[in-house]
Amino acid sequence: MLSMTAQWLDEEYNMHRATLHAQELPGSHTAQTINNTFEKIFQHWNIGKETVHVVLRDNARNMIKAMELCGVASLGCMAHTLQLAVNEAVLSQRTVSDCIAIGRKIVGHFKHSQVATSTPAQLNMRLGITPAHLQQDVSTRWNSTFYMLRSLLQQKQALAVYGVDNKLPATLSPLQWTLIENMLTILDPCEQLTRDISRATATAADVIPAVQALKRFLTKNVPTDHGVKTSKSTLLEAVNKRFDHIEAEPLYVLATILDPRYKDQYFTTSKQQAREMLQEWLESSLDPCDSLSDSPDEPQAQTTKADGKSSTSLLDMYAEILKENDDGTQHAGLSDTVVVEMQTYPSESTLPMSPENPPENYEKTMTPLEYWNSNKYRFPHLAELARKYLSAPCTSIDSERLFSAAANVLDEKRNRLSCDKAEMLLFVKKNLPLIRPQLTKKK
Numbered sequence: 001m002l003s004m005t006a007q008w009l010d011e012e013y014n015m016h017r018a019t020l021h022a023q024e025l026p027g028s029h030t031a032q033t034i035n036n037t038f039e040k041i042f043q044h045w046n047i048g049k050e051t052v053h054v055v056l057r058d059n060a061r062n063m064i065k066a067m068e069l070c071g072v073a074s075l076g077c078m079a080h081t082l083q084l085a086v087n088e089a090v091l092s093q094r095t096v097s098d099c100i101a102i103g104r105k106i107v108g109h110f111k112h113s114q115v116a117t118s119t120p121a122q123l124n125m126r127l128g129i130t131p132a133h134l135q136q137d138v139s140t141r142w143n144s145t146f147y148m149l150r151s152l153l154q155q156k157q158a159l160a161v162y163g164v165d166n167k168l169p170a171t172l173s174p175l176q177w178t179l180i181e182n183m184l185t186i187l188d189p190c191e192q193l194t195r196d197i198s199r200a201t202a203t204a205a206d207v208i209p210a211v212q213a214l215k216r217f218l219t220k221n222v223p224t225d226h227g228v229k230t231s232k233s234t235l236l237e238a239v240n241k242r243f244d245h246i247e248a249e250p251l252y253v254l255a256t257i258l259d260p261r262y263k264d265q266y267f268t269t270s271k272q273q274a275r276e277m278l279q280e281w282l283e284s285s286l287d288p289c290d291s292l293s294d295s296p297d298e299p300q301a302q303t304t305k306a307d308g309k310s311s312t313s314l315l316d317m318y319a320e321i322l323k324e325n326d327d328g329t330q331h332a333g334l335s336d337t338v339v340v341e342m343q344t345y346p347s348e349s350t351l352p353m354s355p356e357n358p359p360e361n362y363e364k365t366m367t368p369l370e371y372w373n374s375n376k377y378r379f380p381h382l383a384e385l386a387r388k389y390l391s392a393p394c395t396s397i398d399s400e401r402l403f404s405a406a407a408n409v410l411d412e413k414r415n416r417l418s419c420d421k422a423e424m425l426l427f428v429k430k431n432l433p434l435i436r437p438q439l440t441k442k443k
Contacts, residue, residue, distance in 0.1 A: 001025060002034065004041055005399045005430075009391045013373040015200075017398060019430035020045060024419040031065035038070050053388055054204070054251055056396045059084070075251060077396040078197050078207055081242050086142045086190055089238035090183065090231050099180055100137075100145060103152050105170040106159065107134045119162055129157060146191050149180050178227065185224040186232050189217050189314040197394050201367070204392040205259035207252050209266040211243045213317035253277055255389040258382065260351045260371045265325040279342050282381055318353055341379045 002025040006018045021041050027033060042049065055074040057063040059081060067074035090096060110119075111134070134155060137148040152159070156177065163171060172180070193210055196202060218236040225232060246252050247269050256262050257274050264271040352365050366374070368390060376383035409425050410417060428435070 002037055003399045004038075007391055007393060007398070009369070009387045011387075013369040013376075013387065015369065015391070016434070017200075018434055019427055022423050022426045029062055031062045031069060034062060034066035035069040038066065038072075054392045056393055056399070058396060073251065075204065075249070075392070075394075077394075078210075079194060079395040079397060082190060082194060082197075082239075083142055085235065085238040085242045086187065089235035090187065091142055091145060093231050093234075095176075095179060096183060096231065099172065099176050099183075100149070102170040102172055102176070103148055103180075104137065106152065106168060106172075107136050107148060109169050110134050111136055119166075142187075143191050143194050146184065146187050150184055153177070153180055153184065175227075182224045182226060182228045183231065185222070186218075186228055186235065189214060189317075190235075192314050198397050200398070202394050203255060203259070203368075203390050204252055204394050205255040205262060205368070205390060207243075207394050208246050208256045209262045209318060209321070211239065211246060212266050212268065212321055213314055215239060216317040216320065217314060250277060250281070251389065251392070254281060254385065255392065257346075258386040258389050259368050261353055261368060263346050263350055265322050265350060271325075275342065275346065278385075279338075282338055282342070282385065315353065315355060322350060338381055341382050345379055345382055 001022060003022040004020045006020055008016055010016060021044075023037075025033070025037060041047075042052075049070070049072055052072045055067055055070075055072050056077060057067060057074050059076045064074070064076075091100065133151065135144070135147045135151045137144040139145075152172075159168070162168070193214055197206055197210065215236065218232055218239065247267060253267075253274050254277065256266060257264050257278050264274045267274050351368065351371060354365050368386075372383050372386045372390070409422050409429075
């Protein structure tokens, strides 16, 4: 099946999404076949290729080649790339893979027996431990393996008590338990990062800062590195290799610098190069004789940074990078309007990043899209570019969710439903917020 979803920002910088197609793709999935299908979709919806900012795809070679044949800009899914890095560097390690194999046997034992399933919960109550369920992983999703190992660690005491009177198919040694605990510490920021980029609000602007924060975390030496230093260094190498191109990709660079939370503070290469790239794109999008009339005064976006320390390690890495790169340089006003925007916008403070679990008294901060809606009169040219570059997601997860939705439409009881009818049902289900917004509003 081939799916396509569209995402865009309106003039008020509200994000909109629509499902265009979720159709069967019979035969060999060659680059030419995929390209032909894309061409038909564009023609069906009367979408000009010049209006397509970027296509988010997976990292398969046939998809990369198909986008080249189609003549549209494309980016790989960040979640897929991170998946490859973690599998290559960590989960493929012999000692780790052995722990995972044993963990699957243990979880499988409880999943296949109703009596065994209920026993850990009873033991947890006797031990005074918060009940938790063992989770089975899916080998193609590294984060599901993370959740499985974490659930095993949470049930460690209950499993030890259960093993006294019952036979388990396999057991973990004390050394392996320690290895799992330390490995979870390494993978925790990767899991947090996966959740962050999978949110509906995540955009291409999040890629460069997220990768820089992850790299910084992996270079830190902490006590929990015992026994997993090789895996940690290998993961850092894999991340460097898989994401070595991101600062050379204009789509990522421009999206990052146009996000008021990041601006030019997260580039390991020259900040000046990023600013020059933005200025070139600005100048190329303007008429040489274009001049702006005086715009109405608009309230300046709140840029005061939130007080308090972050409770997450990965967020601490973001703060460290910002602190190191904030030179506080102020620029004098220039006569040219575009240059004034270029000098003023980067010199202002970045928007604070909201913590994942804010405290009750935490004051909600402005989002990047709210910032541009409030400042579109102050920075009209930058705001127009932001509307374009902040519309792209950083993963293809929204499109892939159609496959899960399709499983709810096509099942054993509806196995005679034609592909066309199934696509129509998916189309209505996913686009209902656009078709009948009043029916989807929360009461």
